[in-house]
Each structure stands twice: as C-alpha cells, then as structure tokens.
Amino acid sequence: MIETGINSIGLMRFLVQLAAATAAALALWGFIFSFVNIKIAKFIARLFLAALGFLGIAWFLTAIIYFPPAALAHEGIAIGPINEFIQNGFNLNFWLIAVLLIFNIIFARKKLRLFFLVNFSILFLFLTFTTWTGFWGKEQLFFSLHNIHSIFTLGSVVTVDILYLLSLKKKDWAPIIYKIFPAMSAVIWAGLGIDFLSVFLALPETLVLTPQFYFSQIVVAIIILNGAMFSGKINDILARLKQLSPGKRELIHLFGAVSIASWLSITFADFFEFSASLVFMFSVYAIFIILAFIAHKLILRLIKAGG
Amino acid sequence: MMRFQEIIFFLAGAGMLLALFYLPQGNYTLWYLAKLFYFAGVILFIYNLKVRKKND
Numbered sequence: 001m002i003e004t005g006i007n008s009i010g011l012m013r014f015l016v017q018l019a020a021a022t023a024a025a026l027a028l029w030g031f032i033f034s035f036v037n038i039k040i041a042k043f044i045a046r047l048f049l050a051a052l053g054f055l056g057i058a059w060f061l062t063a064i065i066y067f068p069p070a071a072l073a074h075e076g077i078a079i080g081p082i083n084e085f086i087q088n089g090f091n092l093n094f095w096l097i098a099v100l101l102i103f104n105i106i107f108a109r110k111k112l113r114l115f116f117l118v119n120f121s122i123l124f125l126f127l128t129f130t131t132w133t134g135f136w137g138k139e140q141l142f143f144s145l146h147n148i149h150s151i152f153t154l155g156s157v158v159t160v161d162i163l164y165l166l167s168l169k170k171k172d173w174a175p176i177i178y179k180i181f182p183a184m185s186a187v188i189w190a191g192l193g194i195d196f197l198s199v200f201l202a203l204p205e206t207l208v209l210t211p212q213f214y215f216s217q218i219v220v221a222i223i224i225l226n227g228a229m230f231s232g233k234i235n236d237i238l239a240r241l242k243q244l245s246p247g248k249r250e251l252i253h254l255f256g257a258v259s260i261a262s263w264l265s266i267t268f269a270d271f272f273e274f275s276a277s278l279v280f281m282f283s284v285y286a287i288f289i290i291l292a293f294i295a296h297k298l299i300l301r302l303i304k305a306g307g
Numbered sequence: 308m309m310r311f312q313e314i315i316f317f318l319a320g321a322g323m324l325l326a327l328f329y330l331p332q333g334n335y336t337l338w339y340l341a342k343l344f345y346f347a348g349v350i351l352f353i354y355n356l357k358v359r360k361k362n363d
Contacts, residue, residue, distance in 0.1 A: 182356055182359075183356065185352070186349075186352055186353050189348070189349045189352055189353075190353070192345075193345065193346060193349050196342055196345065209330055209331060214327060217323060217327055218324065220323065221320045221321075221323040221324045224316055224319055224320035224323065224345065225316075225317060225320035225321070227316065228313045228317050228348075231352065232310060232312070232313045233313075
C-alpha cells in the first residue's frame with residue numbers, strides 16, 4: 001500500500017475549512033446579489049444555510065473526536081491535543097459556532113442583507129481564529145491571513161461554479177450572474193494575493209523544498225495561468241451572451257474543472273504532510289480534474305433532463 | 308488578442324514555474340519577481356474593471 005501521509009484529523013479539518021470558506025463566500029456574494037437581484041440572493045441564502053449546516057456537523061464531530069475542550073479531557077478522554085494552536089482555535093470557535101447557531105435559528109433569511117452581513121462577519125472571525133497562537137504576532141497574522149484567504153479564493157470559486165450551473169438552468173438569471181463574474185474574478189485574484197502576502201510573513205525559515213512544496217507551487221502556477229484565461233476571454237464570452245458552440249462550452253467546463261480541482265487540491269494539501277512522490281500527487285490531481293469535469297457534465301445532463 | 312493584464316498574469320505563472328528550477332540553488336530572485344508580476348496583474352485587473360464599469 002502507498003504511504004501518503006493522509007489522516008482522518010487532517011481530513012476533518014479540511015472539511016471544516018471547505019465548509020467555512022464556502023459558507024462565508026456565499027454570505028459575501030449573497031450580500032452583493034441582494035443589491036442586484038433579490039431572487040438570486042434568496043437562492044444563495046438557501047445554499048448558505050446548507051453550507052452552514054455542513055460546517056456545524058463537521059466542526060462538532062472534529063471538536064468532540066479530536067479536539068475535546070480541556071475540561072472534558074480531564075475526564076478520562078485519552079486523545080490529547082494534537083497541536084496547541086489548533087486546540088486554542090477550537091476552544092475560541094466554540095463561542096462563535098454558538099453565536100452562529102443562535103443567530104440563524106432566530107434570524108434565518110429574515111432581513112436578507114443583515115442576515116448575510118452578520119453571518120459573513122462571524123465566519124470571518126471564525127476563520128481568523130481557527131488557529132490561535134495566544135497573541136497577535138507575525139506567526140498569528142500568517143495563520144489568520146492564510147485561513148481567511150480561503151473565503152475569497154476557494155469559497156468564491158465554489159460559488160462561481162454553483163452560479164454558473166444555475167445560470168444554465170435559469171436563463172433569465174444568466175445576464176445578471178455573468179455581469180457579476182468579473183468582480184468575482186477580481187476578488188479571487190486579490191484573495192490569492194492575500195495568501196502570497198501571508199507567506200512573506202513566514203519566510204524564509206518555513207520554506208522547505210519538499211515534493212509537497214513543488215506540488216503546491218506548480219498547482220498555484222496552473223491556477224494563475226488558468227485564471228488568466230478564465231477571467232479574461234471566458235468572462236468576455238459569457239458577458240456577450242451569445243449562443244456558445246459545443247466546443248467553447250466544453251472549454252468553459254474544462255477551465256472550470258481545472259479551477260475547482262486545483263483550489264481543492266492545494267487547500268487539501270494544507271492539512272497534511274504528504275509522504276508520497278510528486279508523480280503520485282500529480283496523478284491524484286489529474287484524477288480530481290477528470291472527476292470535476294465529469295461532475296460538471298452530469299449536473300448539466302440533470303439540468304437538461306429537468307428542463 | 309490578449310490584453311496586457313493577461314500577459315502579465317501569464318508571465319507571473321510561467322515565472323513561478325521557471326523559478327522552481329532555481330530554488331534548490333538558493334536563488335529566489337525569479338520567485339520574488341513572479342510574485343511581483345502577480346501583484347501588478349491584480350492591480351491592473353481591478354483598474355481595468357473600474358474603467359470598464361465607468362464606460363458602461
């Protein structure tokens with residue numbers, strides 16, 4: 001069997017990060033869409049609540065299985081804190097999860113703009129404190145910026161994907177959605193910029209030239225090259241609202257699949273120390289791209305079948 | 308035709324790939340230069356977006 005370095009704790013923490021970033025991005029773009037089209041904003045509110053539910057379950061399971069509060073740990077639980085900073089984060093985020101839960105039970109989808117704004121703010125804080133060193137220093141700033149950037153990158157890429165698929169089903173929403181896409185691209189570009197800035201805070205002592213480092217760097221370069229096409233030519237094609245040829249439609253799906261698979265791959269890589277070779281990592285990455293492409297095609301078929 | 312901002316992003320991406328060959332020798336110049344191009348691309352992208360919105 002191939003030793004990869006993937007473990008269940010990292011997997012659960014990745015799911016928490018994915019759900020928090022997606023929920024926060026949906027809140028952000030729901031807030032923006034509430035000024036443009038209230039029907040789309042209401043649809044995003046439903047998606048947001050689903051993402052929030054997923055976050056609640058993933059966070060709760062991770063907290064009770066791997067990061068029990070200190071008080072519980074004294075009562076015979078054998079699993080100690082794996083990392084003090086992550087444990088601190090779970091202790092702090094307990095209160096934010098509680099506030100999120102209470103707020104959404106009382107205010108779910110009422111006063112839409114306030115609903116999105118408050119949820120985004122709480123989730124922003126949640127990601128800020130996912131890892132807490134105990135005081136504000138260079139290291140903490142690195143952790144916070146690195147976690148926050150997922151809202152603007154991974155979360156926004158997932159949102160773009162959902163909105164694009166939605167535009168294929170709701171043709172009258174397409175012009176409104178495509179008009180916002182360039183602004184979403186700008187936020188994704190800026191989000192990756194935030195991550196680059198956070199990396200500068202941790203340099204040079206943290207730069208270790210492992211196969212995993214090379215993997216992440218190459219995928220980031222692919223994201224930039226793919227994004228240059230996506231945010232330029234493809235946004236232009238979509239904005240013109242012309243009937244697309246099947247070839248161009250396939251190309252959009254391929255670029256979309258590369259984008260989402262790349263963001264998921266490098267976020268996933270954040271939570272593990274891989275022991276696999278570079279060739280193995282890229283093989284898995286290629287499988288991710290193919291799976292994302294097939295998933296797009298399947299969803300498209302479902303949309304067509306549903307009318 | 309490619310726009311200037313896209314060329315800058317392509318240079319940043321290609322620069323990051325090329326820089327990986329020099330990192331083991333402890334040469335970080337190209338790596339930092341690629342990041343610089345990236346930030347230039349982002350600023351240009353946001354600027355062009357504002358200009359286009361104004362023209363619309």
